[in-house]
Amino acid sequence: MNATRTAAAGLTTGWLIAVAAQAGAQPAKPERFGLGRPATEAEIAVLDIDVGPDGAGLPIGQGRAGDGAPVWAQACAVCHGAAGEGGTAGPVVGRGQDRPTVGSYWPYATTLWDYINRAMPRNRPGTLTAHEVYGLVAWILAANEIIGEADVMDAETLPAVLMPARDQFVPDDRRGGPEVR
Numbered sequence: 001m002n003a004t005r006t007a008a009a010g011l012t013t014g015w016l017i018a019v020a021a022q023a024g025a026q027p028a029k030p031e032r033f034g035l036g037r038p039a040t041e042a043e044i045a046v047l048d049i050d051v052g053p054d055g056a057g058l059p060i061g062q063g064r065a066g067d068g069a070p071v072w073a074q075a076c077a078v079c080h081g082a083a084g085e086g087g088t089a090g091p092v093v094g095r096g097q098d099r100p101t102v103g104s105y106w107p108y109a110t111t112l113w114d115y116i117n118r119a120m121p122r123n124r125p126g127t128l129t130a131h132e133v134y135g136l137v138a139w140i141l142a143a144n145e146i147i148g149e150a151d152v153m154d155a156e157t158l159p160a161v162l163m164p165a166r167d168q169f170v171p172d173d174r175r176g177g178p179e180v181r
């Protein structure tokens, strides 16, 4: 143990000496290194998928609960349960406060769209079409009795959905330091 420590300390000292010896001879640092290139608009567009709470960024498309049902059965039920009641992954349906679900604690329907679009299905994220995500969001919202079975979810209607947990969140406006608990 002691021998290893001594060897490591010796290595560090040697490195410092080598750096000090070089420092005087180093050429001026260039302003830019000339590496890479600006990303193209198309490349940025592929990554620029965020949807805000106000719905900014929602793409064209639409879906009802009935459109989402077969996608849920095929791509989601294996982990979240056939009725969204939970399996190896947590439940997404339920309005009680005893367990966090989309119905009990998710503050915005719009960010539910964002989350499913970017992260689900967990084993194949990024594979759903915009229509499928609208259908899945509609299915989850209808199962939580937040919207009706026939309600169409799209870029206009989704931001207008009032989630039961909307007012359970407060902005974190602490400035740090002693205020942080």
Ligand code: HEC
Residues within 6 Å of the ligand: 071, 072, 075, 076, 077, 078, 079, 080, 088, 089, 090, 091, 092, 100, 101, 102, 112, 115, 116, 120, 121, 122, 123, 128, 136
């Ligand atoms: C391979 C298993 C798996 C599949 C398939 C899957 N999920 Fe998930 N899902 C998870 C896990 C695990 C989490 C929790 C992730 C975390 O907390 O980081 C999760 C979280 C979620 C959440 C957030 C739940 C919450 O209350 O915070 C939603 C909504 C969701 N998934 C929807 C879907 C939808 C819709 C599909 C089908 C397109 C799907 N999931 C398919 C494993 C899966």
